Amino acid sequence: MTQSEAIAQLQPIFDELFMEKVELTPELTAKDVEDWDSLLQISISLAVEQHFGIRFRVGEVEATKSVGDFADLICRRVAGN
Amino acid sequence: MLPSAAATLAPEVRGLAALKDAVLRRDPMFFGLLRERTAAAHTCEEVLLLATLRKKAERKGLVTELPSLRVALVGGYTLYPLNELIGHFLFTAKPPGSFHAEFLLGDYDNYISEILDPSSKLYEFKPEVIVFLPSSRRCRYSGNLLDARDKQEAEGRNIATQILDLCRVANSRGGAEIILANFPLPGRFDPGPYRARTLGSDWSFRKFVNLELGLNAPSYVHICDAEFLSARRGTLASWDARGWFESKQAYSPDMSVDVARECAYLAASLRVAPKKVAVLDLDNTLWGGVVGDDGLDGIEIGDTSPRGESFKAFQQYLLSLTHRGILLAVCSKNDYEKAIEPFEKHPEMVLRMKDIVAFKANWQPKSENIRQIAAELNLGLDSLVFIDDNPAEIEIVKQFVPEVETVLLSDDPSEYVGALQDTRYFEPRNLTAEDLERVDQYKREAQRRELLAAVTDMDAYLESLGMEAAIREFRTVDVPRISQLINKSNQFNLTTRRRTEAQVQEAMADPVYFGFTVRLADRFGDHGLISIVIGKVAGGEAEVDTWLMSCRVLKRQVEELVLNELVRLALARGCSRIKGVYVPSAKNGMVRNHYQALGFTPTLTSADRLEFELDPRLYAERPVRIRVAEKSYDTK
Numbered sequence: 001m002t003q004s005e006a007i008a009q010l011q012p013i014f015d016e017l018f019m020e021k022v023e024l025t026p027e028l029t030a031k032d033v034e035d036w037d038s039l040l041q042i043s044i045s046l047a048v049e050q051h052f053g054i055r056f057r058v059g060e061v062e063a064t065k066s067v068g069d070f071a072d073l074i075c076r077r078v079a080g081n
Numbered sequence: 082m083l084p085s086a087a088a089t090l091a092p093e094v095r096g097l098a099a100l101k102d103a104v105l106r107r108d109p110m111f112f113g114l115l116r117e118r119t120a121a122a123h124t125c126e127e128v129l130l131l132a133t134l135r136k137k138a139e140r141k142g143l144v145t146e147l148p149s150l151r152v153a154l155v156g157g158y159t160l161y162p163l164n165e166l167i168g169h170f171l172f173t174a175k176p177p178g179s180f181h182a183e184f185l186l187g188d189y190d191n192y193i194s195e196i197l198d199p200s201s202k203l204y205e206f207k208p209e210v211i212v213f214l215p216s217s218r219r220c221r222y223s224g225n226l227l228d229a230r231d232k233q234e235a236e237g238r239n240i241a242t243q244i245l246d247l248c249r250v251a252n253s254r255g256g257a258e259i260i261l262a263n264f265p266l267p268g269r270f271d272p273g274p275y276r277a278r279t280l281g282s283d284w285s286f287r288k289f290v291n292l293e294l295g296l297n298a299p300s301y302v303h304i305c306d307a308e309f310l311s312a313r314r315g316t317l318a319s320w321d322a323r324g325w326f327e328s329k330q331a332y333s334p335d336m337s338v339d340v341a342r343e344c345a346y347l348a349a350s351l352r353v354a355p356k357k358v359a360v361l362d363l364d365n366t367l368w369g370g371v372v373g374d375d376g377l378d379g380i381e382i383g384d385t386s387p388r389g390e391s392f393k394a395f396q397q398y399l400l401s402l403t404h405r406g407i408l409l410a411v412c413s414k415n416d417y418e419k420a421i422e423p424f425e426k427h428p429e430m431v432l433r434m435k436d437i438v439a440f441k442a443n444w445q446p447k448s449e450n451i452r453q454i455a456a457e458l459n460l461g462l463d464s465l466v467f468i469d470d471n472p473a474e475i476e477i478v479k480q481f482v483p484e485v486e487t488v489l490l491s492d493d494p495s496e497y498v499g500a501l502q503d504t505r506y507f508e509p510r511n512l513t514a515e516d517l518e519r520v521d522q523y524k525r526e527a528q529r530r531e532l533l534a535a536v537t538d539m540d541a542y543l544e545s546l547g548m549e550a551a552i553r554e555f556r557t558v559d560v561p562r563i564s565q566l567i568n569k570s571n572q573f574n575l576t577t578r579r580r581t582e583a584q585v586q587e588a589m590a591d592p593v594y595f596g597f598t599v600r601l602a603d604r605f606g607d608h609g610l611i612s613i614v615i616g617k618v619a620g621g622e623a624e625v626d627t628w629l630m631s632c633r634v635l636k637r638q639v640e641e642l643v644l645n646e647l648v649r650l651a652l653a654r655g656c657s658r659i660k661g662v663y664v665p666s667a668k669n670g671m672v673r674n675h676y677q678a679l680g681f682t683p684t685l686t687s688a689d690r691l692e693f694e695l696d697p698r699l700y701a702e703r704p705v706r707i708r709v710a711e712k713s714y715d716t717k
Contacts, residue, residue: 019104040133
């Protein structure tokens with residue numbers, strides 16, 4: 001899976017959770033989106049793990065700085081390394 | 082074509098569409114829907130989504146009036162987002178048990194000083210309810226698996242007593258009800274089957290402490306039985322090591338939902354009158370079949386068939402409820418003579434006429450009969466629960482006597498007992514807060530005396546910790562941790578001056594600077610490297626360039642210990658002045674008065690900087706209850 005494929009799959013998850021269109025780009029960060037607080041971050045992590053059937057390792061999600069980073073992490077976990 | 086998230090999310094998440102519509106249309110029906118969905122939700126994911134929706138609704142101007150409730154959370158964990166979950170369950174509880182909660186969150190693992198310190202933010206908040214989650218790490222037997230049982234028991238009792246003492250102090254200052262979470266049991270095999278033969282294993286020790294807590298808890302302490310809740314969910318599924326290491330979460334996300342729901346339930350039960358009467362249908366509720374058609378010999382009750390046995394077990398459970406003070410009434414569409422026959426004549430019946438306080442068997446609407454039962458017993462309709470296997474009867478009662486709670490039984494009598502138990506309507510519980518008011522009056526005077534004693538308890542507590550510190554000059558091996566703390570600490574950080582590892586090493590090499598670290602351990606374990614100080618010496622003055630500390634050792638006298646060392650080092654460098662600087666940030670308000678509290682004199686006050694000074698030559702070393710094993714620059 002590529003970063004853009006992962007982002008394409010993230011898009012409807014974010015739309016669902018934010019209840020409005022949040023245009024995902026690799027550069028987007030939580031600071032750029034008004035509703036993106038720590039509570040929603042927990043929901044995002046849970047929903048993404050469920051959707052992709054993956055489990056993040058300790059500290060990984062916190063270390064990502066942008067949607068692009070996050071998508072790369074998803075790609076690595078989906079690829080199993 | 083990529084699958085849409087909506088198609089792959091769990092079905093309960095997909096069903097939220099109606100709720101979202103209600104938010105967008107600003108439909109007040111939203112709150113009823115929200116309550117239903119929340120009651121049915123069991124995963125953290127779903128409850129968080131519902132909580133987010135609720136906030137969204139509020140932002141869109143959908144409001145509902147609820148009484149407020151001030152809830153403080155303290156404990157050995159990060160208490161966010163547990164408070165969000167508790168707040169959501171309080172909001173969506175059935176009135177009058179529903180509240181708009183305001184929260185105060187204690188700092189991570191700082192509960193002992195928050196509770197003991199009478200001027201802490203906990204008491205400033207004036208909580209009505211305190212949710213208290215003591216640390217599982219402190220609920221461990223310190224000795225050996227093979228130690229004598231009475232030694233292990235003594236330590237377990239001691240831990241329980243300390244926790245209940247904290248509850249007592251917290252309650253005595255402002256009268257908050259305490260919801261105390263006990264300890265979940267570990268789900269791993271270690272130390273193997275021997276765990277059950279000793280109190281020294283975490284498994285047995287926590288069970289023992291939990292029992293001690295529950296059996297000795299005073300009436301203002303309400304146990305949130307995390308041991309039970311985690312067993313119900315599964316001990317392995319209740320713990321999440323990743324969540325602990327990432328953000329010091331107490332439980333797995335789904336277990337947090339169980340605990341939050343229970344906390345809200347306990348808080349609500351302080352204000353809601355308990356149910357007093359079970360109003361029972363007869364045919365296919367108390368026995369199988371229809372007595373009017375099948376006759377006394379034709380109904381299924383008793384040990385001759387699995388169905389008959391199930392109905393008998395249900396009757397036995399109902400009879401056991403009467404021993405808790407619950408009244409039983411009958412409300413059945415039947416001829417009265419036929420209806421009473423099994424109670425009088427059937428040998429397998431458990432319930433008899435003497436067990437029934439009101440018996441309505443006629444052809445009137447059940448809603449009417451229920452009103453009459455309430456009137457005869459001189460009880461409010463809201464203390465009645467109606468139990469029937471017929472959905473149509475349940476619906477009529479819901480519509481015409483909405484004050485009465487209803488229980489619709491399934492068509493499988495083996496599930497009746499469980500179904501009724503799951504409603505939780507007839508749980509015996511602590512007295513209400515008002516009852517306690519009367520019962521506990523004579524205890525007040527004693528509590529006041531104890532409160533006075535509690536002020537000195539802080540000292541005794543610190544002494545009992547057996548703290549030991551090692552103070553060391555900056556060492557190369559510590560540089561990564563030093564730099565990490567310098568860049569992460571926000572709250573207890575006087576100047577919030579950040580430094581990379583390279584900059585730390587630079588300062589180490591520069592003779593103008595001195596720096597030391599403090600490691601702290603107590604009898605519960607090692608806190609590691611928890612405080613850092615950097616001083617800069619110039620012209621007979623030592624300026625405190627950096628002073629920071631991990632918040633989990635607040636109020637442990639580490640501040641005084643550090644000042645002692647600072648003075649010693651300043652004097653050794655021939656200084657006659659120590660200059661303290663406070664640079665306000667968005668997060669370090671807690672140390673604004675730090676220097677003054679330690680006896681420094683203010684010399685400069687401006688919006689972006691406070692300065693203080695202290696003459697080290699006039700300083701008397703502060704006594705601390707920390708044994709100092711090592712001081713810095715000792716080898717030089």
